[in-house]
Amino acid sequence: MIQKKRLYQILLPVWIxxxxxxxxxxxxxxxxxKLEGMWKLESFTTLxxxxxxxxxxxxxxxxxxxxxxxEKQGENGYGAFIGRLEYLDDDAVAMSEFKVRAATSxxxxxxxxxxxxxxxxxxxxxxxxxxxxxxxxxxxxxxxxATLTFRKF
Numbered sequence: 001m002i003q004k005k006r007l008y009q010i011l012l013p014v015w016i017x018x019x020x021x022x023x024x025x026x027x028x029x030x031x032x033x034k035l036e037g038m039w040k041l042e043s044f045t046t047l048x049x050x051x052x053x054x055x056x057x058x059x060x061x062x063x064x065x066x067x068x069x070x071e072k073q074g075e076n077g078y079g080a081f082i083g084r085l086e087y088l089d090d091d092a093v094a095m096s097e098f099k100v101r102a103a104t105s106x107x108x109x110x111x112x113x114x115x116x117x118x119x120x121x122x123x124x125x126x127x128x129x130x131x132x133x134x135x136x137x138x139x140x141x142x143x144x145x146a147t148l149t150f151r152k153f
Contacts, residue, residue: 031087034134036062039150044120046146058119059153067095069119078118081111088128093141096126120148 041058045051057074060067062085070080080101086094098111111124121127122145132147133140139150 031064034136035093035131035139036064038062038153039139040153041120042149042151044146044148047142047144053120055118055120060119060150068101069098069116069121070101071118076118079115081115081119081124083111083124091131092128093131094126094128095121098124120146122146 039060039062041055041060043052043054045053056076057072058069058078059072060069065085065087067083067085068080069083071078081098082101083098084094084096086096088094098116100109100111100115113122113124116122116124116127121143127143127145129141129143129148131139132142137152139148139152141148141150
């Protein structure tokens with residue numbers, strides 16, 4: 001019985017140390033601290049006609065390799081969509097494969113190109129954005145469709 005108690009005294013600190021190391025190793029750090037977070041879409045300008053569009057209650061939530069675009073408590077009924085975010089290089093990202101958010105509709109329903117237009121995108125399948133400006137408080141993205149201006153929320 002004394003040997004068993006001694007074995008527990010030796011193994012307990014080893015197990016605690018192993019658990020702490022495993023938990024720390026599983027944390028998901030941001031890929032880009034400045035880009036990831038919650039952004040409010042202030043406006044976007046479509047490039048082909050130069051028309052400016054003021055946005056009300058449109059938000060982008062960027063976390064690692066996922067992006068959610070949504071109208072939060074808005075009156076227009078634009079909805080919420082989840083898509084993939086891909087870091088291409090230091091000044092470019094791609095957003096693609098948007099789906100209607102599960103809490104708002106059927107979870108496997110693809111978003112349409114028309115549903116993405118209020119969010120400054122004309123393609124639910126794949127949109128390449130060049131990062132024109134990125135500070136801790138401001139973000140400007142430009143695609144072949146529009147220039148989007150955000151502020152950190």
